[in-house]
Amino acid sequence: MKFTSVMQVFLLFVLCGLGLSASIPEGLTLRQRRDGDVIIGKMGFKGEIGGHYFELNGTLQEVVAQAQKLVPGLQHDWTASPLADRADIEESYLQARQGAPVGQFCWPVPGQPWAGTYHTDLINAALALRSVYGQSCVFQPGPGWCALLSCTANTELYICNDNNFEISINCGGVTADMALAINRNCNNNGMTGGQEFNTDNFNLYTDWRTGC
Numbered sequence: 210m211k212f213t214s215v216m217q218v219f220l221l222f223v224l225c226g227l228g229l230s231a232s233i234p235e236g237l238t239l240r241q242r243r244d245g246d247v248i249i250g251k252m253g254f255k256g257e258i259g260g261h262y263f264e265l266n267g268t269l270q271e272v273v274a275q276a277q278k279l280v281p282g283l284q285h286d287w288t289a290s291p292l293a294d295r296a297d298i299e300e301s302y303l304q305a306r307q308g309a310p311v312g313q314f315c316w317p318v319p320g321q322p323w324a325g326t327y328h329t330d331l332i333n334a335a336l337a338l339r340s341v342y343g344q345s346c347v348f349q350p351g352p353g354w355c356a357l358l359s360c361t362a363n364t365e366l367y368i369c370n371d372n373n374f375e376i377s378i379n380c381g382g383v384t385a386d387m388a389l390a391i392n393r394n395c396n397n398n399g400m401t402g403g404q405e406f407n408t409d410n411f412n413l414y415t416d417w418r419t420g421c
Contacts, residue, residue, distance in 0.1 A: 330364045342379065342385075348411070360421035
């Protein structure tokens with residue numbers, strides 16, 4: 210019935226507003242909010258955690274938490290995956306498949322409210338991405354469609370898709386490379402942060418968030 214469908218959509222919006230990030234039912238789209246001149250949505254995740262395959266939505270930390278609820282006892286090691294040790298060997302392959310870091314704005318970025326973060330925090334946030342090396346993070350079509358990739362070590366990492374089609378990228382590959390490039394090249398009185406661009410028309414930016 211039409212009333213039932215309306216109630217289902219309403220309940221979905223309520224759950225989204227509460228930050229619950231279960232998979233989106235087929236035929237429904239996740240509510241998004243506008244943040245200045247971009248749209249902030251939910252990242253999609255497709256891959257293995259603790260030896261189990263999942264398709265979920267949210268930050269990497271939210272995805273792992275959801276997976277642990279679905280599979281009691283599931284463990285995830287946030288240190289670098291053994292696959293990530295091959296990142297340097299596979300660099301040319303990754304660049305051909307997913308572009309490469311190219312150009313950046315360092316914090317403070319004019320016109321943006323993003324806060325700076327500590328170098329050690331940004332390094333730890335980038336290394337946490339390596340723990341899901343080889344898994345797929347999915348971002349909706351842009352331009353200007355952004356999603357929070359990760360929130361850890363007091364550091365938020367956002368990916369913005371400026372293509373007019375969906376992109377799927379290695380969660381812990383070029384994303385970590387881009388975060389580390391910011392850390393390496395940007396310094397302002399002992400703080401770092403900024404926005405790194407990729408040849409495949411997406412970008413990563415950092416922000417400070419206490420307690421994540």
